Amino acid sequence: MEKVKKEKSIIGQINDMSHKMVLMLVMPIFLSLVLMLVYAGKYSMAISRMETIASLKPIVAEEIPETAWNIISGRDTIEKSKIYGRLHIVDEVIDEVTGKTGQENRLSLIVAGRTMKTLEKYVDQIRDNINAEVPVVENEAVLEEIREVSSLVDSMLNDYIAAEIASTGRMSGTLKGVIIATAILEAVIVIAALWIRNRSMKKTAAFVRTPIENLEKVAASLAEGTLDARIRATEVTELRNLTTQVNTMADRLETMMKKSVEDERNLRKAELRTLQAQINPHFLYNTLDAIVWKAEAEDKDEVISLTSALSDFFRISLSSGADWIPISQEKKHIEGYLKIQQTRYRDILRYEIDIPDEIGNYYILKLLLQPLVENAIYHGIKSKRGGGTIKVSVRLDGEDLVFSVKDDGAGMTPYQMDQLKERMKKSQPNSVSESSGGFGLVNVNLRIRLYYNQPNGLNIESDSSGTEVSFRVPCRTREGILENESISG
Template sequence: MKNMKYTKSIRFKILISFIILIFTITATVFSLSYYFTLRIMENNTIAYTQKLVGMLSDQVDNYISYMDNISDTIAADSDVKRFLSGSDNGQEVRERMNAVLSVRSDISSIILFSDDGRVVLDKENQTLNPYANYQETQWYQQAKAADSGYAITSSYVQNIIKDDYRWVISMAKTVRNKDGAPAGVLLIDLNYNVIRDLCVNITLGENGYVFILNSSSMVYHPHQQLIYANIKQEATDVVSRDPRTAFTTRNDATGRYYTVETSQKSGWKVAGTYDLKEILTYRRMVNNTYIVLFLVFLAIGFFISQKLSSMLTKPMNQLIAGMRRAEQGAFDTKVNITTEDEIGRLASVFNTMLSHIDELVEKNKEELENKRKSELKALQAQINPHFLYNTLDSIVWMAEMEKSQDVVEMTLALSNLFRSSISDQNELVPLETELKNIESYLTIQKYRYADKLNFKIDIPGELYGCLVIKLMLQPLVENAIYHGIKEKNGPGMVVISGFDAGADFILNVEDDGTGMTKEQIRSLLDANSEPAAGGRHSSGIGVKNVDKRIKLYFGEEYGLTYSSEPGRGTRVMILLPKTGTKEGDA
């Protein structure tokens, strides 16, 4: 029975499987895999190159077809025909050209030549180069010979326009007047960078590249200047003389493979080439790799089959036991598996996962507790007894002075302020509600301090619907008044402003009071520190509590930022999201 149980174990099955694999793999894997790997590698290289070259040829054809359509559109324009017939001065033709140039950055210039010697340039301030005879140019003669078709050149520096020498590819075609007779040539200079960018984006191995030839010269080559200087040689005869429209050939003289396709629209030869040495290098790498694998299998194969079966089963059992403990809620479980195989990595991921789960559970508990305490503190600190006493004292004084209107306004502001403070609204309220609350608070303070205090609220209306923490602004304004404006000689100003910041928005509370030192600013928002000498602290909800509540609801990236200098006032910036609360809050 014991032997029967052993034969059903994973260890026994692994051992038998490895013994069988050792004999079969060592006998066949090297020869077959090596052969097919080389064939596949070479075929894939050729197929990949053919595909890229074919795609590039299609892109060139599509681009030239599109340019031909543009030239047809211009040539068929009634203003062009009237100019060629001598009944137009060409101004409307120039406007037509400029309309095309404004939407086609890949076109360098457009020029219309009439057979009677008149010319329309796309810019009024341009003139023809007196030293260049356009009628003797290749593109002009080819266009006249093509009659109804178009002529396209290789890349060259265009010198027709005075003081304007650009590297271009020219497309020219014969145009007809309104009677249908050939009467001129339309020249469109294409930006050379367009063809260059199409070719540069294609890579063939480490040393491969693509280039384009026409019947007589180079259209594009990544080393074009070196070729013109005879520093670099290219087997252009292999590419240009082969009559086939698509082929792949090996050139032993240059040690390179060439894959070529002929563009149907331009007749250009689009060629991709890569170094034979790269294939030979890969072949040697494959050869060496298979030899090493073959020797390794022979040397340690049987040893691995013995050890691996026992090594795998032990950590698997440990991992299963750890999973069972975690299933029962013990997230502090650690599986001590030190192997570097898949089981070891799985155990490491499992331990990390449990650690993160445990941290998240604790963090969630802490956040819920902090939120509960924060909400409790907010409710407990909503009414400031000293503020209420001082306000009522001011109301009594104004009543004795028979300032009935001031008494009414101040009492109404106090009523609105305390109605908002003791309401059972959520802790998140629209910004508009919070602004009404702080306006009531500032109105009361304005009556108390008279000319000593001025205030201004400047918030864009589109931010009024954004959610903010209830009673968020009052402690900040309170600090600005009691620790900034009150201690200042002369009148002071409190400004509450805001602006849109994309997905977020920013509120600023600024005063021109006595300011703070850097040490006071550092201690202001530090939950574990006491206020620095002369520092500010809120007697109500408190600045630290405001910052903590904002981070609790919206995330650690939000909250308060203070900037101040002694004698130059203080600004507190409040960063908040426009999207409201995180999912699950409020």
Template sequence: MKKLLRLMKAFQLNGKLNRKLNVMIAVIMVPFIILVIYLLASMINYCNSYNQIVRNVSLANSYNIDFKKEIDAGMYQIAIGSAVPENIQEKKDIRNPYEVLEEARTDFAKLQKSTLAPGNERRVKRLLKTFDTLEKRMQEISADAGVSGHYEENLVRLDNNIRILTEVLQEGIQEYIHYETDHLESVRYELEQKEQDAVEISVICLIVVIAGAVMVGFAISRSVVKPIVGMCKTTEEVALGNFDVRVEVNSSDETAILAESFNRMIADMGELVERIKQEQLNLRDAELKLLQAQINPHFLYNTLDTIIWMAEAGKKEEVVSLVSSLSGFFRTTLSKGRDYITVREEVSHISSYLEIQKFRYRDIMDYEINIPDSMSEYPILKLTLQPLVENALYHGIKNKRGKGKIEVQGAIKNNLLIFTVKDDGIGMMPEQLHMLYETIEKEHSDSEDNAGFGLANVNERIRLNYGKEYGLTFSSVYGEGTAVSVTIPI
């Protein structure tokens, strides 16, 4: 018993889990498979024997009565000279006795090979010899049937040879059927005994299999459950914020691999949490810098100066409109501290901004906003489009001689929101465009250039919130204008 317990303990600690499960399956399945194969082989063997005996009896029984009648009737017609073997069937509607004899000899030759009853092979062999003797006597009668003066002799031969031999053959066939049937009963009895043995063996095998399965299953469950319980306790510690805890497993199966992976996951989670904290700090820093940029004192001073000289000039309606746009601009900028606003609110924000700037730059700036209503209710990061519009004005339109236009467009494509801010301003040289890409690709850009800072800030916020596959793309031709596209997921 102690040796068995040591073996079970070693089984728990050593080996892969799939190997343990395979052992358990083998303990359950192998005995059953052997038992099923044994039972199937026995059943098939006895069923084949049973069926073969039935076929043999059926075949022999077909000659039990008709054979004697057909031979006797056919030979009588030949003996009296009423017919010859070649045309007997055509004249008298009686089967040719030679054909009947040949069929019987062929069938009983098969029975000699397939018979299973003890002694029946010898009996069939004796019947085959009797068939040969019968054929010789039939030939004697057939030879003298066409010669005059042999009528009485052939009738005597018919009575003393043919009918006696057919009687002997009929008795031999009945004897064959009798012993074959007796063997059928013995096969049936053996089959019943095998069924009883199979039930007893199945019960014993079932008891052994259940006992083995319980022992192996208990060993496997302990080897699996114990480490999992340890991982559950460790998970509770991790849930409380302790990323220094680790799982200890003293086995070499898959649970050990799982524990190692679990420990690595805890370590990665700790690093990830720290990285997320840092990214959140970076995101808040970027948002704060952008908010500070939007509450630009120069922009506010210039707007208030514009309001003052309009008021002095008596342009009350324009003052009301400008104050309303300024109020809407800062209301959206603050947005009660929300990070996300709807596309409609973002459009209202850039409309307010462009209206304010149009009062100041009415001679050089025009704008157009084409964003479909179907996009209005989708959420978007606050202050995504306004910095792009501001960049288009200050670094595109203002640097161009003559009047320019800013266009803001939106579209939905492949579950993406795509916004484009285009201007027909001065544009950029290829090297300027390259430097701009380098600026916005730098994380935590501290560029003093307003264009670089604003665009880099927007790009960084988009990537921190949506993923690095999203952000800004640019196209620009010097002297023709610039287009900035924003791609974010719905």
């Protein structure tokens, strides 16, 4: 038993590739950004610690010895000088910075903090001497000790700042190395991403091209008359419905070819359906060829648009076996067909569709307009230098619907008009070959006369300015034909 492959979407394939590419390119950038932010934070904190310690130097080296001299000389008192407040501020700041400093640089601050305790003891000694009213000479000796200790603490603070500068320099070098390494890694990843992108694009192209080529082969087989040709199930989501519709079309074609008819009227209907269906494989073959070309050009949007339009085209063509469909469906069918043809003949084909929504619920025999539009393209627009415009319109006239397909193409000569009218008088659909021209017009003319049971089918007017093909049929509602005919909602 054949293993069923997991269904995949064309857009999903492309999105997966895009997400992988983005992830590969963003990760090193994100990593380098995080590292730079971390090192920048460390650098900022180091600068902040150095600024804080530097702010203590004037207090230790100048303010404390000067305040001690003012106390000894009698210019100030212990209480008013607030010398202990200065000592405590220096102690607290040193303790705080020591807690934020790494092990390699905190030794100088620890020793400085302990030395500040010695400095405080000398201040205590001056206070005690003053209270004991000892000679000033003894306090002057203590003052010299204070100056020496203050100078020592100042030197320790300088050592700490120097160590922090050296550490910051090493940090800067490390950051530079990280940036260089990240840049190299980014370059390597970009190269790898480009390589992966090329492989993924080739894989995606093959992923789309292979099932389309299978569709093209089956369509070619159907065009050649091999009605037992079928398409294998595809894993491409966008082609699943199209594959199903084509296989269904082939099944119906084969069924209709084998079906026997009981009377001449049913025989003519079967023959007309066969002729009608023979148009589709040729159209499918050419359209799939265009889709393959778009896929090879990696134009995914156009591939998806054409594939969807083609799927809608065949879905309405089949209409679940119904002969009658709403005008709104016929309109959608024509829009899909013209959209596909405009893609193939972009520079020469323009079109307009004027079908009011209020008549969309009336029913008509399906596939009356498409052969007329096809005839206008191949025998009118393509034959005119510079291309032209096709206008499809429907209007309500009393109890009738009037349909018109008009082009400003090359038109027909009087001789060609006479030949076409002569062929349209034939009662057998197989009396006109596709290569003889007017095949679609004759087919539609016969179907209108047969299904609507009226003597006249198409009305054709043509000159050098273009051709207009029109027909008039009675309005039909769903309820009016439900009892005797199969219809499509």
